[in-house]
Amino acid sequence: MKRKLILLPIICTFAISLNGCGHEHVWVDATCLVPKTCSECGETEGEVADHKWVEASCEKAKYCDVCGVTDGEPLSHEWLDATYEEPKTCSLCGLTEGEPLPTPYCIENNITFQNLQDMELPFAMDFTENGQIVDIEGMWLETEKAKFSFGEITSNPSEMEGYIDITIPYQVHFSATVYQDTNIYNGSYGWNLTFPKFSVGDYYTGLVVPDRSSYTGRGGSDFAEFTKDYEWNGNVYSIGYSNIEETSSSQSDWDYNENIAFKTYNFAADETYIITIPNDFDGAILYIKKNGSSEVHLGNDEVIEETEAHMLDEHEAEYYIFYRLSDIINN
Ligand SMILES: [Zn+2]
Ligand SMILES: [Zn+2]
Ligand SMILES: [Zn+2]
Structure with missing residues (x-):
């Protein structure tokens, strides 16, 4: 009895899976097509x-x-x-x-930027004779640091379309005392001095806008003389600047300390830099030597050099203080 009950369902299942042709369907899953x-x-x-x-x-x-x-x-x-x-x-x-x-020059060379603020930097002064630096026995001089104080920096549309003029005015005051040991020397003397000034360059290429001193002899403050074209990452742009300078000096009367005579010279320079850059350009750099001027440049026969110079051709980055114009304007 027990055996028969088990067989029945097996037979039923078999019958259902057979079709008219007598085969067992082999189902393929439905797809979106069939x-x-x-x-x-x-x-x-x-x-x-x-x-x-x-x-x-x-x-x-x-x-x-x-x-x-x-x-x-x-x-x-x-x-x-x-x-x-x-x-x-x-x-x-x-x-x-x-x-x-392409990596900008200033990033490649780890150049960092400062805020433009009042500062003091050394300047250089020497005795000169016939356009040469000379030592005069019995004479010496002591210089104070040059004091820089900045005026209001303004930005205005330039005459060149698509460009702006950034005006940076500042004053430099500096003084030096000349000493004369009258037992040794009592004659006349000449002097010359060099005080630190800013140069202008480009953040991306590191190239310098030629500086006025390299144009000695041409004179004037024609914008075109200090402009330079740059090419970077498919863009061509120019950076230009002019520097207007007015200097004045005064001197005290001689004072005496026994046989030592001394007098103080006071110098002032009114400087205005007008830097012309494309609107929204963030690559203009101002820089100045950190140690100011250490020697007097007589510059009598300086030659105009049209060769391209990089900001760090002379020294390493640590020798300079760098300012990024876009930081200065936005402050
Ligand atoms: Zn079938
Ligand atoms: Zn489908
Ligand atoms: Zn994609």
């Missing part, structure tokens, strides 16, 4: 399945992996700006375009 289908006889069952969506990418819209139907639009690339290390890159798909940015 319902569940028997691969032997083609008989179908039920409905087609949902599409198998693949999410949209920057290049392709959302699409069905089976039938290829699309939905919507491709995403747009989300571009991250090029850096000094990486080119312009899509944050979604990683696609890159172009090259990394």
